[in-house]
Amino acid sequence: MTDFGPAEKRPYPDALRPDEAPAPHALLAPVTGLLGTWSGRGRGGYPTLAEEFSYAQEVTFSHDGRPFLRYEACAWLLDAQGAPLRPAARESGWWRLQPEGRVEAVITQPTGIVEISVGCAVDGSVDLTTQEVALSPTAKEVTATGRRYTLTAGHTLDFVHDLAAVGQPLQHHLSARLLRQPGSV
Ligand code: HEM
Numbered sequence: 001m002t003d004f005g006p007a008e009k010r011p012y013p014d015a016l017r018p019d020e021a022p023a024p025h026a027l028l029a030p031v032t033g034l035l036g037t038w039s040g041r042g043r044g045g046y047p048t049l050a051e052e053f054s055y056a057q058e059v060t061f062s063h064d065g066r067p068f069l070r071y072e073a074c075a076w077l078l079d080a081q082g083a084p085l086r087p088a089a090r091e092s093g094w095w096r097l098q099p100e101g102r103v104e105a106v107i108t109q110p111t112g113i114v115e116i117s118v119g120c121a122v123d124g125s126v127d128l129t130t131q132e133v134a135l136s137p138t139a140k141e142v143t144a145t146g147r148r149y150t151l152t153a154g155h156t157l158d159f160v161h162d163l164a165a166v167g168q169p170l171q172h173h174l175s176a177r178l179l180r181q182p183g184s185v
Pocket residue numbers: 044046048049053055057075076077088089113140141142145163165166173174
């Protein structure tokens with residue numbers, strides 16, 4: 001009989017800060033400012049929706065010493081008083097860093113949408129546009145997205161998301177301002 005052995009603790013946990021082990025890979029230099037957990041609020045809308053909405057979001061970027069970031073985002077809608085209303089979009093993925101700050105991102109959503117996006121990280125801002133969108137059989141029709149993440153003063157991350165979907169041309173869907181969470185430098 002095969003001895004599968006006892007479960008082990010993960011020997012290579014992700015780092016959330018540039019100054020903790022493992023050291024970030026050199027190709028991550030243009031995005032090390034993103035490492036850590038961010039949270040904040042945003043507003044969104046789309047021409048097909050009856051009204052705009054407010055939301056809160058938590059975003060985490062980490063790495064394991066190789067030249068990619070692990071990306072995880074979780075959002076929830078807020079009511080007019082700012083209290084949580086219901087869970088909203090979630091995503092997880094990988095941002096593969098290439099020379100000269102080029103980024104290849106693979107991002108998946110529980111709504112059946114997978115984005116392969118490409119772009120560039122320069123001077124604390126990252127621009128990504130979809131090269132390809134794959135849809136599961138019952139997913140809504142999404143044809144393109146554009147994302148811009150802008151780091152200001154090291155502690156604020158502004159995020160803008162454009163969407164081409166359900167027959168509409170590429171246009172604004174979301175804007176948010178996220179603040180770095182204490183403990184993640
Ligand atoms: C913070 C992240 C996001 C939030 C808070 C958000 C919020 C919303 C809300 C509230 C709606 C209206 C339907 C509903 O109530 O569920 C909606 C619709 C939609 N969203 Fe988002 N969204 C987010 C991210 C995304 C992303 C990343 C995509 C695609 C890549 C996306 C694509 C869509 C599409 C296709 C619709 C349907 C539009 C329609 O059928 O009229 N959303 N979103």
